[in-house]
Amino acid sequence: MTTNTITRRPTTHDAIVVGGRVAGAATAMLLARRGARVLVLERGSRGADTLSTHALMRAGVLQLARWGVLERVAAAGTPAIREVRFHHPGETITVPVKPGPGYEGLCAPRRTVLDPILLDAAEEAGAEVRFGATVRTVERDAAGRVTGVSGRLRDGRTFSATAPVVIGADGTRSLVARAVDAPVLARGVATTAVVYGYFTGVEARGYEWCFAPGAAGGLVPTNDGETLVFAGVPGPAFRDRMAGDVEAGFWSVLEEVTPAVAERVRDGRLRGRFRSFPGMPGYLRRSHGPGWALVGDAGYFKDPITAHGMTDALRDAELAADAVTAFLGGAGEHGALAAYQARRDGLSADLFRVTEAIAAHASDPVRLKELLIELSVSMSAEVEELSSRPPMAPTLAA
Numbered sequence: 001m002t003t004n005t006i007t008r009r010p011t012t013h014d015a016i017v018v019g020g021r022v023a024g025a026a027t028a029m030l031l032a033r034r035g036a037r038v039l040v041l042e043r044g045s046r047g048a049d050t051l052s053t054h055a056l057m058r059a060g061v062l063q064l065a066r067w068g069v070l071e072r073v074a075a076a077g078t079p080a081i082r083e084v085r086f087h088h089p090g091e092t093i094t095v096p097v098k099p100g101p102g103y104e105g106l107c108a109p110r111r112t113v114l115d116p117i118l119l120d121a122a123e124e125a126g127a128e129v130r131f132g133a134t135v136r137t138v139e140r141d142a143a144g145r146v147t148g149v150s151g152r153l154r155d156g157r158t159f160s161a162t163a164p165v166v167i168g169a170d171g172t173r174s175l176v177a178r179a180v181d182a183p184v185l186a187r188g189v190a191t192t193a194v195v196y197g198y199f200t201g202v203e204a205r206g207y208e209w210c211f212a213p214g215a216a217g218g219l220v221p222t223n224d225g226e227t228l229v230f231a232g233v234p235g236p237a238f239r240d241r242m243a244g245d246v247e248a249g250f251w252s253v254l255e256e257v258t259p260a261v262a263e264r265v266r267d268g269r270l271r272g273r274f275r276s277f278p279g280m281p282g283y284l285r286r287s288h289g290p291g292w293a294l295v296g297d298a299g300y301f302k303d304p305i306t307a308h309g310m311t312d313a314l315r316d317a318e319l320a321a322d323a324v325t326a327f328l329g330g331a332g333e334h335g336a337l338a339a340y341q342a343r344r345d346g347l348s349a350d351l352f353r354v355t356e357a358i359a360a361h362a363s364d365p366v367r368l369k370e371l372l373i374e375l376s377v378s379m380s381a382e383v384e385e386l387s388s389r390p391p392m393a394p395t396l397a398a
């Protein structure tokens with residue numbers, strides 16, 4: 001963790017974070033705990049739901065534990081995940097989850113739980129959070145440097161804000177990324193389209209990932225006694241197999257992948273409606289420039305088949321906060337932010353490659369098992385990187 005002292009500049013804020021979900025809330029919290037004056041602009045409402053797999057991997061749970069917020073996640077009724085099952089045709093492999101520093105298992109909090117917890121922690125550290133704030137424009141000076149943002153509040157009033165750095169944490173359709181014309185450094189091809197729903201009464205002892213040629217499924221226990229259940233196919237097959245009738249498509253694919261799991265799910269009860277995601281190719285964007293940086297899906301997105309997006313966001317929030325704190329403390333901006341991207345890219349390269357291969361849905365069972373082992377090795381590198389960092393206890397604003 002960086003120890004730079006932040007140098008005050010003649011602006012109201014030291015950093016503006018566009019987007020207040022996992023990536024943005026975590027980045028704001030970490031910066032505020034280090035003494036930065038942070039403004040978070042979130043277009044949605046506090047605790048609003050969003051598309052998500054919810055599953056956190058080892059590095060993500062470790063981050064929450066290090067930051068002192070994992071207890072809040074558990075207190076919200078998020079079940080601990082102590083085993084992972086991999087269902088392959090004719091075979092099920094069970095892997096116990098090894099406890100780590102500050103945690104006993106994995107967890108998969110609803111976004112209606114995790115996002116507000118992180119935003120609460122950011123506000124407690126002194127960050128200012130504005131909901132219903134839609135950023136419309138990134139402001140620049142005469143030299144082209146980003147200097148702030150402007151937009152509109154939900155009640156129709158306009159706003160503008162300036163800061164030495166604007167951090168885009170506004171998702172796959174990031175306005176900040178578009179406004180600064182952030183180039184794509186790597187682009188994926190394979191996509192997974194999914195239909196998912198929340199069920200009660202489904203027996204699931206942990207994460208369950210189900211694979212068959214050309215299809216996949218999964219069970220993710222989450223809050224309120226519910227289990228997220230998804231069925232997925234390659235993106236190009238979504239229109240023919242699922243889009244016309246997502247409920248029928250869900251059951252057809254799940255039963256094709258693993259009839260035994262499908263039978264367990266049928267014993268449960270769907271809460272609400274089925275939701276769908278048609279798939280999107282992954283990408284890795286350049287994530288820094290004069291006066292700006294990107295975190296979370298704004299800068300790096302990969303296929304959801306490996307359920308690693310939230311873990312990526314929590315990891316990169318700290319890497320970005322390190323760089324921004326160094327810059328605000330007097331370090332060269334380009335060097336500090338370039339170091340953030342280099343570390344992010346180094347930790348992401350294998351994860352991106354393996355996820356792309358799994359999302360192709362074309363591997364034979366033997367090759368798929370090899371890829372899952374490669375995925376585990378890549379995740380272990382993240383855990384090793386983050387485990388070497390000291391805990392960051394919550395800090396209350398003065």
